[in-house]
Amino acid sequence: xxxxxxxxxxxxxxxxxxxxxxxxxxxxxxxxxxxxxxxxxxxxxxxxxxxxxxxxxxxxxxxxxxxxxxxxxxxxxxxxxxxxxxxxxxxxxxxxxxxxxxxxxxxxxxxxxxxxxxxxxxxxxxxxxxxxxxxx
Numbered sequence: 001x002x003x004x005x006x007x008x009x010x011x012x013x014x015x016x017x018x019x020x021x022x023x024x025x026x027x028x029x030x031x032x033x034x035x036x037x038x039x040x041x042x043x044x045x046x047x048x049x050x051x052x053x054x055x056x057x058x059x060x061x062x063x064x065x066x067x068x069x070x071x072x073x074x075x076x077x078x079x080x081x082x083x084x085x086x087x088x089x090x091x092x093x094x095x096x097x098x099x100x101x102x103x104x105x106x107x108x109x110x111x112x113x114x115x116x117x118x119x120x121x122x123x124x125x126x127x128x129x130x131x132x133x134x135x136x
Contacts, residue, residue, distance in 0.1 A: 003008075005025055005113050008065060009092075012073055014064035015118075016086045016087065017059050017060070017061060017062070017075065017086060018059065018060040018061075018084040018085065018086045018091075019057070019058070019059055019060075019084065019085055019086065019134040020057075020058055020060070020081065020082060020083045020084035020085060020134050020135075021056065021057055021058065021082065021134065021135060022036070022055075022056045022058055022082045023046075023053045023054065023055055023056075023080060023082070024053070024054035024055075024056060024078035025053045025054060025075070026076055026077050026081075026082065027052075027075050027076060028074075028075055028076070028077055029071070029074070029075040031075075032068070032071050032072055032075045033056065033058075035058075035060065035064050035067060035068045035071070036058040036059065036060045036064075036068065037058065037059045037060070038056045038057070038058055039057045039059055039135075040056075040057040040135075041054060041055065041057075042054075042055055042128075043055075043058050046124060047119075047121060047123045047124050048121045048124065049121075057119060057135045060084055061084075063068060065084070065091075068084070069084075069091060069093060069098060072093045072095075073093055073095070073096060073097070073098055074095075074096075076093060076094065076095050078095045078117055078118060079095075079119045079120065080094070080095075080120070081093060081094045081115060081120065081125070083127075083130055083134065084134070085130060085131055085134035086094055088103060088131060088132075089101075089102055089131075090127060090130060090131045090134075092111045092115075092125075092127065094114065094115065094118065095118075097114060099111035099114070100133070101127075103131050103132075105126060106127065108127050111125075111127065112125050112127060
């Protein structure tokens with residue numbers, strides 16, 4: 001039995017829940033999806049492309065974040081990225097690379113330049129917008 005006390009309520013209220021998007025077709029190992037809660041799934045076109053892909057809007061508890069990022073770095077295919085955000089912080093994960101930053105940090109542009117270097121279109125990396133609206 002779980003007794004909800006004032007202390008437990010504060011802990012639950014302040015628990016970080018990371019939100020993000022995973023493109024299913026970007027994953028070499030789809031078992032990564034087992035670490036997250038899929039909130040919504042929809043087929044959409046990528047910006048600047050004619051291909052339809054499966055977007056999963058996800059949530060991730062803070063206690064699963066480290067394992068998720070470690071597995072994502074190895075699970076995502078070259079030429080894609082995924083992101084998770086909470087409270088103004090974003091993790092952007094590429095194959096074998098990860099960037100963590102807040103809105104006006106120079107690291108944001110470093111991550112975008114890296115994405116462009118592996119063939120991702122700039123309009124597919126609106127990191128400033130994603131920090132505040134991770135499911136857009």
